[in-house]
Amino acid sequence: MHDEIARLARHVAPRRATRVASAGELAQPVLVVGSTLPVGQLEVIFRRPEVGSVAVQDDAAPTRTGIVTRAGLAAALTGRLGYGRAVLERRPTGAVADWSPLVVEQGTALADVAALAMARTAERRYDDVLVSGPAAWGAASTADVMRAVVAELAERSTHDPLTLLPGRSATWYALRHRCSLVRGGATRVVLVLLDVRDMSRLNAEHGQDAGDAVLAELAARIGAALPAGCEVGRVEGDGFAVLATLPAMDDIQAAASADALRQHVLAHLAAPSDGFDPAAWPALHSAAAWSVAGAADADELVAQAERRLRRERRAAVLV
The missing domain is CATH 3.10.580.10 (CBS-domain)
Structure with missing residues (x-):
């Protein structure tokens, strides 16, 4: 499945201009x-x-x-x-x-x-x-x-100042753009949602600064883990969204590839980064949604992924 992940994005995310500060x-x-x-x-x-x-x-x-x-x-x-x-x-x-x-x-x-x-x-x-x-x-x-x-x-108006990732509105705009590119074709759009488990406890036990440092580090590691052409944004206080476009494939392959992307990202976030207290390194909830062939709808993808993420959160509480 790793080879499938490497081929995930035929749509290449627009390259951001190099920031000039001085x-x-x-x-x-x-x-x-x-x-x-x-x-x-x-x-x-x-x-x-x-x-x-x-x-x-x-x-x-x-x-x-x-x-x-x-x-x-x-x-x-x-x-x-x-x-x-x-x-x-x-x-x-x-x-x-x-x-x-x-x-x-x-x-x-x-x-x-x-x-x-x-x-x-x-x-x-x-x-x-x-x-x-x-x-x-x-x-x-x-x-x-x-x-x-x-x-x-x-850049400042569309990006989160803590993580430097696109914010919620910019991320959902990018998702709509991806969906518009694949309508009528056999390619699929994938949305993976991730959020930090019990972020409030992390802030309470380790401090707000530690929580911010964890979020910034997670953002950097998600971006580094993604195959070329994928995008990541911060869509909630402790939540991230990963966008990808799949090549043409059937429904079973699409489901497997979307989940492979989700697992791929989680695997790169499991171990604490150097310099971080292992006790402060969080686990993550995650869920993936993918469009049906020829009919990618951004709102439906978001709703579907959020439903699955809520089920994931409920299941984690019961464990």
């Missing part, structure tokens, strides 16, 4: 030129399409750094009367540099960078940001900074 992670290396470089030579540098800006080091005062952006150079070369290139071609780059750019350290949070950028004057607000480093300079466009900040805010 200016150094977003910045790209930037060329540094001397302030006495003729503007004509600077223009040649900007003919390379990948060059969006260059840093300028003052040859007379090496600790002073400015910036020339592509837009800024174009405006200077055009000039008010169209004679900018003729006037500036032999002038030093320092004459067209912005000597008061926004400069931040590599570790500066992107939210702080965005706030500083938006505080600039209107004509400079969207200029590139210089990022200073121990050995080299970098630059980041304000547009990229704002996009990264918006992406981070969107």
